[in-house]
Amino acid sequence: MITGALLVQALISGLLMGGIYALVALALALSFGVLRVLNFAHGDLLMMAMYGAVVLHRWLGLHPYWAIVVLALPMLALGWLMFVGLIRPVQHAGVLVQAQMTLGVSFVLQSAALMIFGADLLNVRTEMEMAVLRIEGVVVSVPLAIGFAVSLLISGALSWVLLGTDAGRRVRATAQDPDMARLCGVDVERTQRWVFALSVALLAGVAGCLMTFSHVVPTAGLQYSVLALLVVMLGGLGDLKGAFIGGLLIGIAEALAGVFLNSAVGPAVIYVLFGLTLLFRPQGLFGRGMEA
């Protein structure tokens, strides 16, 4: 029996989860927009950060929210190295070579996680994990709500940098027309290096939020990669506002599918939604190029 309350419940949970998806997608859209290389290891880098949060909790007893701060710098460095060592050399190669490279990274990270952590599902037990807020009969998970708020905060900070600073303007100019950016004196390679590093560092924020209520397995990355790819294409490749709204939509669609059908159908519904969007708006919902 589907009641109004259940519907509201699903909408709210979906929206909150969607906010976290939006940050994953935003990071991917940013790196694709500026580098024109699609990073298929995006979700696996997130998976690494999630294991990082587990390790920090086990060794140092740090709450996953601390992991956001502690992991940001190592993730930035990891992204920086990955760009210099692996992405930059294939940047002017064909799309398939680039896909092979980032897919290769994805497999390596998965295998490494399997070797180090095993195949068991790992999580971080926190007191707040099960905490809920009850508002007018609607149950809101506290860690999910905080995760939403943190993602929103990080996304907001990112868009402030992109829209309000000279460095951000140079990033957007590079995304729109790299050669012209060069003619304006922008060091395009350097911009791309930092943007990629930043897109990986942002995943530390996502990982910290997710680990307060979710779990990680070595194969978790694929799910997030696919999700981010769908969101980014849904919003229009390289379109940051579109990626953000796309993330929210996917979260809501997934939750509604869970209510009306069953939770196993959720991912399938996302694909259907995606297929329909491509059918009627192949440029994405907003598709217009890089606009923060």
Next chain:
Amino acid sequence: MSPLLEARALHAGYGAVEVLHGIDLSIAAGEAVAVLGPNGAGKSTLLRTLSGLVRATDGSILMAGTAVHTLPAHRIVATGLIQVPEARHIFPYLTVLENLRVGASLVRDAALKDEALDQVMTLFPMLRDKARQPARTLSGGQQQMLAIGRALMGRPRLLMLDEPSLGLAPRVVEEVYEVLHRLRTSSELTILLVEQDVYQALDFVDRAHVLQNGRFALSGSSAELRDNDTIRTAYLGL
């Protein structure tokens, strides 16, 4: 006095295809020089090579005494050699003001940046009125003004313009050249102009080169070239 820009025996191209087969070009400070020639002669490639977007495979480029043919494009901009490319290439999703600010990417001093911004907006009052609009909403002529304004934000010593009249209405072309005139006289800007509109170009510059199949086939003062029979038949249709 040594020239502001000097290219010697410049060769460049795309992959295995060489487009420029040994160009010698020398421009003194304060001069205006045009490169004329038919489509596909290599005019844009020449400017792209000078800007560092296309690598010179042989030869050298000296800008104000600095060897720039080995520098990356964004470092060449710092020597004051700045290009307004063909088809304008404004950043469509940035506002007019943002386009101008990106043009000053290498100007670190905020006061200098504001000063340049004020100069450009005085030169093009239209840009001040439309400062907050996305650049893609401007008309073709306005976009050309923006592209020139953006280049000026980088404080050029030598401004290179690739077909500034392309696709613009005759009245707008007049406006563009009027601005270029003002820049020459008031700011003593040195200009290298690539143009298909031979009349317009020869009226504006001191001297010109005619580029054909990657080589300078003819060179001379504007007056000489205007009276040259080859030019008259091939380009002016007289």
